[in-house]
Amino acid sequence: MSMANDDNxxxxxxxxxxxxxxxxxxxxxxxxSECHRIARLGLDRNLEEEEEELRLSTQARARVADPSNNxxxxxKSVVDIFGQTPPAVASEIFECMNCGRxxxxxxxxxxxxxxxxxxxxxxLKATRSSTASQNRYSRESPVSTYSPYSSSNRxxxxxxxxxxxxxxDGSFEEL
Amino acid sequence: MNxxxxxQILLQTCPHLSDFKSKHGTKPFRVLQKCLRVKPLxxxxxxxxxxxxxxxxxxxxxxxxxxxxxxxxxxVACAAVSCNSHAxxxxxxxxxxxxxxxxxxxxxxxxxxxxxxxxDREFDGSVVLAQAESSTLGVPNTKNPIESPRKRRRVEYRxxxxxxxxxxxxTRGSSPLxxxxxxxxxxxxxxxxxxxxxxxxxxxALLHTPPIRNYFLSDRHNRYVCxxxxxxxxxxxxxxxxxxxxxxxxxxxxxxxxxxxxxMFSAVYSGDRTPYSPAKLLYSWWQHAANLASYxxxxxxxxxxxxxxxxxxxxxxxxxKPQSQGNGDCCIAHKVFSGILRSDxxxxxxxxxSTTYDPCVDISLDLDPNYGSSxxxxxxxxxxxxxxxxxxxxxSTLMGCLERFTRPERLGSAEKFFCQQCQIRQxxxxxxxxxxxxxxxxxxxxxxxxxxxxxxxxxxxxDRYLQFPFSLDMSSYISSSILRGRFGNRIFAFGGDEKDxxxxxxxxxxxxxxxxxxxxKLEAGHYVTYLRLDNQWYKCDxxxxxxxxxxIVRAAQAYMMFYVQKTLYYKVSENLTTS
Numbered sequence: 001m002s003m004a005n006d007d008n009x010x011x012x013x014x015x016x017x018x019x020x021x022x023x024x025x026x027x028x029x030x031x032x033s034e035c036h037r038i039a040r041l042g043l044d045r046n047l048e049e050e051e052e053e054l055r056l057s058t059q060a061r062a063r064v065a066d067p068s069n070n071x072x073x074x075x076k077s078v079v080d081i082f083g084q085t086p087p088a089v090a091s092e093i094f095e096c097m098n099c100g101r102x103x104x105x106x107x108x109x110x111x112x113x114x115x116x117x118x119x120x121x122x123x124l125k126a127t128r129s130s131t132a133s134q135n136r137y138s139r140e141s142p143v144s145t146y147s148p149y150s151s152s153n154r155x156x157x158x159x160x161x162x163x164x165x166x167x168x169d170g171s172f173e174e175l
Numbered sequence: 176m177n178x179x180x181x182x183q184i185l186l187q188t189c190p191h192l193s194d195f196k197s198k199h200g201t202k203p204f205r206v207l208q209k210c211l212r213v214k215p216l217x218x219x220x221x222x223x224x225x226x227x228x229x230x231x232x233x234x235x236x237x238x239x240x241x242x243x244x245x246x247x248x249x250x251v252a253c254a255a256v257s258c259n260s261h262a263x264x265x266x267x268x269x270x271x272x273x274x275x276x277x278x279x280x281x282x283x284x285x286x287x288x289x290x291x292x293x294x295d296r297e298f299d300g301s302v303v304l305a306q307a308e309s310s311t312l313g314v315p316n317t318k319n320p321i322e323s324p325r326k327r328r329r330v331e332y333r334x335x336x337x338x339x340x341x342x343x344x345x346t347r348g349s350s351p352l353x354x355x356x357x358x359x360x361x362x363x364x365x366x367x368x369x370x371x372x373x374x375x376x377x378x379x380a381l382l383h384t385p386p387i388r389n390y391f392l393s394d395r396h397n398r399y400v401c402x403x404x405x406x407x408x409x410x411x412x413x414x415x416x417x418x419x420x421x422x423x424x425x426x427x428x429x430x431x432x433x434x435x436x437x438x439m440f441s442a443v444y445s446g447d448r449t450p451y452s453p454a455k456l457l458y459s460w461w462q463h464a465a466n467l468a469s470y471x472x473x474x475x476x477x478x479x480x481x482x483x484x485x486x487x488x489x490x491x492x493x494x495x496k497p498q499s500q501g502n503g504d505c506c507i508a509h510k511v512f513s514g515i516l517r518s519d520x521x522x523x524x525x526x527x528x529s530t531t532y533d534p535c536v537d538i539s540l541d542l543d544p545n546y547g548s549s550x551x552x553x554x555x556x557x558x559x560x561x562x563x564x565x566x567x568x569x570x571s572t573l574m575g576c577l578e579r580f581t582r583p584e585r586l587g588s589a590e591k592f593f594c595q596q597c598q599i600r601q602x603x604x605x606x607x608x609x610x611x612x613x614x615x616x617x618x619x620x621x622x623x624x625x626x627x628x629x630x631x632x633x634x635x636x637x638d639r640y641l642q643f644p645f646s647l648d649m650s651s652y653i654s655s656s657i658l659r660g661r662f663g664n665r666i667f668a669f670g671g672d673e674k675d676x677x678x679x680x681x682x683x684x685x686x687x688x689x690x691x692x693x694x695x696k697l698e699a700g701h702y703v704t705y706l707r708l709d710n711q712w713y714k715c716d717x718x719x720x721x722x723x724x725x726x727i728v729r730a731a732q733a734y735m736m737f738y739v740q741k742t743l744y745y746k747v748s749e750n751l752t753t754s
Contacts, residue, residue, distance in 0.1 A: 026280070029245050030218075033281055036292050037664050041186065043656075046648055050574065053644035058570075060729035061640070078721065081358060082448040086718035090366035092452050105452040109369030112458060 186296065186666065189289045191274040195251070198272065201297045203251045207277060208301040213309035215526025216604070219282040219302050219663065221249060229279065233261035248276035248285050262287040299665035306662055309526060354446055359708040361388065363443045364450035364718035368457055372717055373475040376702035377482065378453060379715040380689035380735070381436070382443055383706050385743050386511045386614050391440040395507070398434035432485040433507075435459045450718035460485065475691055475702050476537075476619045476735060483508040483536050512536040514613035517654045520592050521583075521604045527596035532610055537617035540576040542637055573618065573643040573736070581608050581652050583661075608657035612649055612682055616738040623697055636697045641733050643687070645707075645725075646741075650683040685738035693734040705731065 010018070038044050079085050089106035096103045098115045188196075213219045229247045232255055244258040250265060252273045257265045266274045266287035276285045278292070282302050286293045337345060354360050361382055365375040381387055390396070435456040442451050460478075463485040486508040504510070516535045521528040569575075583606040586592060591600035622637045650656055658669040690705040704715045705728045714723045 025245055030281065033278070033283055033292060034664070037283070037294065040292075040294060041664065041666065043659075043664055049646065049648070050644070053646070054570070054572070054642060056645075057642045057729045060726035063726045064730040078719070080364065080718075080720045081362075081713070081722050082356065082720065084364075084449065086364060086366075086450055090368070090450065090452065090718060092366060092450070094452065094454060097455055097458050105366045105368055105454065107369055108452070108454050109371055109457065112461065116458075116461065 186294060188295060189286045189291070189293050191286050191288050192284065192293050192295060195272070195275045196295070199252075204295075204298045204301055207251065207298075208305060211282060211302060211305035213306045215309060216521065216523060218280070219306055221277055221279040221282055229256060231256060231258035231261055233257055233264060246281075246285075247279045248287070249279050251275045251277055251284075263290060294666065296666045300667055303662050303665045303667045356448070358448075359711075360446070361444045362706075362708065362713060362720055363448055364715065364720050366450045366452040367717040368452060368454060370472045371453075371457060372702045373473045373478050374453065374457065374460070375717050376475050376691045376704040376715070377479045377735075378439070378456070379704040379706060380479075380691060380737050381482070382440065383689060383708065384511065384615055384737065385688070385739050387507060388440070390507045390511075391437050392444060396433045396437050398431075398437040401431055401434050430459055430462055432456070432459050432463060432482065436486070463488075472698070472700070474623075475693070476539075479617070479619075479735070480536065483512060509534075509536065511614050512617060514609060514616070515611040517608045517610040519606045519608070520586075521606070522592065522594035522597060522601045523585075523603055524601045525594060525596050527594050529592075529595065536613075537619050538580070539619045539621055540573075540580055541621050542639055542641065543571050543575065543579070571639055571641045573641060573647070573733075576620075576641070577649075577652050581606065581657055606657060606661070608654040609649065609652050610654045612653065612740070614740055614743060616647075616649070616685055618643075618733075618736040618738070620734055620736075622693065622734060634697055636693075636700070638732060640730075643690075643733050643736055645687045645729075647685040647687070647738050648683060649685060653683060682740055682742070684741040686741050686744040687736060687738050688744065689737040690728060690731065690733055691735035691737075692731045694732065702734070 090104070092105040093102055094105065095101065096108070096111060096115060098112065101111075101115075103111050207221060210221045210223050211219055212222045212225070231244065231247065234244065244260060246259045247256050248259060248262045249256045250273050252275070253269070255265060256279070257276070262276055262285065265276075274286055274288050275293075276287055277283065278285055284293050284295055284298055285291070352360070365378060367375060435453075439451070439453055439456060460482065464481045487506045513534050513536055516533050518531050518533065519528050520530075583604045586603050586605055588602055592603040593599070594601045594603070620641060624635050624637060655669045659665065659667065662669070686707075688707045692703050692705070693700050694703070695701050701716075705723065706713045706715055707728075712723050712725050712728050714721045714727070
């Protein structure tokens with residue numbers, strides 16, 4: 001910053017610095033005026049409740065992360081609150097409503113897929129597009145229009161199913 | 176000093192302002208209104224001559240260049256302009272009547288004696304009208320097209336409690352419904368039928384969605400007398416079924432997802448605690464959503480949308496005429512989940528705003544895209560700070576997502592919008608808000624990212640933690656609040672605010688009752704639902720129901736969150752009558 005001249009007029013850099021200062025002050029007053037209005041009219045929501053929720057979440061995460069606390073054990077081997085110990089694969093047996101055969105609950109879905117003859121159709125349909133399913137629901141819910149588990153994704157990265165038989169070689173029987 | 180009851184503004188003005196108004200009425204404000212100048216999308220200011228220079232009558236020349244002068248205040252009585260340092264002096268130097276001034280750059284009232292900004296309804300009203308006129312939009316609360324024709328008259332909520340005589344009658348004639356094992360009704364595991372945890376997780380949430388639960392348990396859809404199934408039985412061809420070779424020829428097609436839900440409700444609320452197999456529902460759903468029917472892991476959110484669609488379609492067919500989903504009269508699914516989104520697109524050149532309304536059954540939110548690139552988890556770091564913010568990485572929160580969802584977004588120059596007023600394509604701002612909140616709000620967090628490169632579409636899951644509250648206040652995100660913010664938070668009835676809403680009836684307070692979480696990778700993950708019943712949290716992991724501490728829930732990775740309007744959320748009463 002250069003020194004002021006001998007007369008009382010401020011230097012160029014001083015003037016520009018003053019202008020900048022005025023602009024900055026003006027912006028600060030804009031913001032404080034808005035905040036003042038919001039606070040006075042009670043529009044600033046329930047900050048205490050929000051902060052309390054944040055605090056509780058933070059506390060919860062700390063407690064859960066603490067290994068000395070009772071962590072969640074693998075619930076599959078644990079007794080549920082009713083005193084039952086359901087097996088890993090659901091063992092209930094009922095009749096398939098499509099073909100009438102007795103099926104085990106835990107294997108019902110793969111059975112039904114074969115039994116309804118859906119497999120080939122489902123795979124073929126999937127390669128065509130996943131946008132079909134997107135469009136189908138976009139009219140109902142314009143803000144949720146994607147399909148993260150589209151089968152095309154699955155085929156593209158060649159992922160194997162989590163469990164169960166693999167039908168990709170097409171060597172299954174249609175009922 | 177000022178009270179606020181959620182959306183209602185109760186204003187206490189300073190005594191000088193009330194004095195001034197009682198003496199002069201609103202005439203001075205109307206005079207000011209003529210000098211209001213508004214730029215589209217800009218601030219309202221008071222200016223008589225477009226080129227006038229602001230000058231304080233009391234400042235000397237040396238003071239003019241100092242920066243203690245922050246505001247120019249024009250006296251409402253005599254229009255003399257003073258800076259904030261000299262404003263009080265002006266009020267004192269004249270006899271009474273010069274206490275109120277207006278900040279000319281911001282159109283805000285100022286009391287020179289209290290030395291503080293003050294607020295007035297009539298003045299604000301004038302400013303809003305001036306702002307509206309500048310964009311020739313007309314008055315902001317124009318009759319909105321989604322005006323519910325039968326606007327229900329609100330009745331003041333009065334809690335009821337029995338008098339001694341009634342209490343005697345009740346205890347003598349009834350016994351409280353207590354489940355045999357002391358656990359809440361409707362708590363029952365769901366068997367995994369083979370990669371169906373995506374379905375089980377959503378079903379658990381629906382089983383405990385208060386209005387849906389009440390609907391089915393009140394026998395509003397009786398599967399034994401369902402008209403739709405009877406109609407289907409008469410059809411030889413049902414185009415919803417994709418079957419090969421008539422596998423299904425030993426029974427006629429009975430396809431009604433609501434009937435299957437009814438059966439499930441009956442089973443789950445029966446008191447039997449052995450895990451239930453929703454096999455029939457799976458079968459019906461696969462017929463409804465043929466393209467999703469395959470034995471592989473699906474997305475829970477997609478299933479949710481599909482189920483609502485299925486319930487809607489099945490019920491709607493019966494009526495024969497298409498119903499608007501916005502008012503939720505078509506089916507229970509929409510009555511419960513359907514809200515209305517408002518989208519405003521504003522021309523940045525002239526301020527003209529075009530508004531559209533769309534129904535929605537849920538809200539899908541993006542996680543903050545600009546999150547830090549650090550790969551460290553922050554779970555251990557965050558407990559050092561009070562509100563979960565670390566120095567470099569603020570926590571992702573649901574309210575943060577909602578703020579981003581409702582913030583004005585500048586549409587790029589590639590997406591210029593045709594402005595009706597300018598008659599050319601202009602750059603514009605888009606802003607979303609919630610016109611009507613549903614009874615039950617479902618939030619869906621977009622944790623699955625897709626990138627579509629030509630060679631191989633890649634997908635990955637975003638595991639980042641998202642903070643969410645158990646009690647949620649949506650009042651900042653509704654259309655009236657967003658509109659008000661756009662007009663400088665002036666006191667004005669935006670969007671048809673009802674001023675006489677008593678606090679207990681406000682529909683913008685919600686309580687969390689179900690949380691669907693996803694763990695694991697995109698292809699090989701697992702869904703679990705946490706339910707809040709009688710203020711106790713239960714973990715529903717397919718067939719395994721366990722009780723968990725609320726900390727587990729707060730720390731969980733949220734995928735779908737179900738909130739119900741507080742007025743519909745029953746709290747456990749402490750004093751259950753004992754026989």
